[in-house]
Amino acid sequence: MVKVYGHEDVLKVFNNIVSKGKISNAYLFVGEEGLGKRFLAEYFAMMVNCKSDKKPCFACSSCLKMMKKSHPDVFVIEPEGDAIKVDTIRYINGEINIKPYESFKKIFIIDRADKMTTAAQNAFLKTLEEPPSYGLFILISPRAELLLPTVVSRCNIIRFKKEREEVIKEYLVDEKGVKEEEAAILAHLADGNFGEANRLVEEEYKKLRSNTLSELERIFQKKGFEVLDEYEFFEQNKEHIEEILRIFISLLRDVLVYKTTEDLRFIRNVDFSNFIKKLSEELTFERLSNIINKIEQLNLQLDSNINYQLAVENLLLDILGGQ
Ligand SMILES: [Zn+2]
Numbered sequence: 001m002v003k004v005y006g007h008e009d010v011l012k013v014f015n016n017i018v019s020k021g022k023i024s025n026a027y028l029f030v031g032e033e034g035l036g037k038r039f040l041a042e043y044f045a046m047m048v049n050c051k052s053d054k055k056p057c058f059a060c061s062s063c064l065k066m067m068k069k070s071h072p073d074v075f076v077i078e079p080e081g082d083a084i085k086v087d088t089i090r091y092i093n094g095e096i097n098i099k100p101y102e103s104f105k106k107i108f109i110i111d112r113a114d115k116m117t118t119a120a121q122n123a124f125l126k127t128l129e130e131p132p133s134y135g136l137f138i139l140i141s142p143r144a145e146l147l148l149p150t151v152v153s154r155c156n157i158i159r160f161k162k163e164r165e166e167v168i169k170e171y172l173v174d175e176k177g178v179k180e181e182e183a184a185i186l187a188h189l190a191d192g193n194f195g196e197a198n199r200l201v202e203e204e205y206k207k208l209r210s211n212t213l214s215e216l217e218r219i220f221q222k223k224g225f226e227v228l229d230e231y232e233f234f235e236q237n238k239e240h241i242e243e244i245l246r247i248f249i250s251l252l253r254d255v256l257v258y259k260t261t262e263d264l265r266f267i268r269n270v271d272f273s274n275f276i277k278k279l280s281e282e283l284t285f286e287r288l289s290n291i292i293n294k295i296e297q298l299n300l301q302l303d304s305n306i307n308y309q310l311a312v313e314n315l316l317l318d319i320l321g322g323q
Pocket residue numbers: 049050051052055056057058059060061062063064
């Protein structure tokens with residue numbers, strides 16, 4: 001199942017086209033990057049070739065192949081380096097003459113069609129002018145003016161707009177697992193752009209990861225009950241505790257791996273390799289697996305009604321004590 005967030009206007013257009021069976025040979029999806037044009041191009045392709053009455057059904061052989069991105073009659077073209085060259089277009093010009101293998105339409109999605117060189121666009125014109133009836137081209141570009149007017153004039157333009165803040169927020173909560181409150185802030189910053197929202201989530205995660213690993217370094221520098229001072233970090237980042245524990249475990253697994261292999265190529269948290277080396281010298285296998293167990297235990301207890309502070313403080317003592 002593939003869910004479309006927002007884009008009601010575009011979906012209405014798609015439904016209109018598909019339900020009336022009036023599918024043109026060429027569409028141009030226009031709008032700033034990050035709005036979901038490529039995603040919706042694939043969605044439209046899925047609708048067009050769907051074999052059920054309610055399109056897309058997510059269940060017929062065609063929809064399933066689309067979702068697995070292995071549909072024999074749907075081609076996605078992207079720039080190689082910074083350009084879509086004339087050779088690629090010659091390939092399309094040849095391929096379009098071969099009937100679809102199993103579908104109603106043979107579909108070419110050209111992402112960043114504006115990256116076609118002038119020669120490529122000129123080579124494309126004839127195909128665009130007289131495609132076989134089963135041919136469908138979906139061109140994607142931030143702006144129509146970036147393409148030759150002769151190319152644009154042969155396409156039906158579908159415009160993409162910035163999405164509403166609450167839609168972006170819903171997307172972040174449902175698809176990215178971001179907590180409501182944080183999603184509201186990020187959705188506001190993303191300014192209606194899914195791509196920007198994804199980038200912000202990544203950035204937030206990067207920040208949390210590096211703060212968390214630095215915190216773990218601090219914990220291991222403490223002696224005895226001093227370690228309880230570090231509870232503050234866990235109090236401040238209470239809403240991220242599951243992620244924090246996951247990050248801890250990922251690093252401690254690296255320590256195990258390094259202890260076994262003494263090869264840095266096998267570790268994930270490469271930016272903390274010095275810390276990993278240091279811990280691998282200081283901790284025995286037994287202590288390491290004890291600590292990992294304690295962290296996993298706390299992770300399991302989080303859903304129940306535990307005393308958060310007490311549980312975290314116990315973990316801190318366990319990490320240093322290793323029992
Ligand atoms: Zn289907």
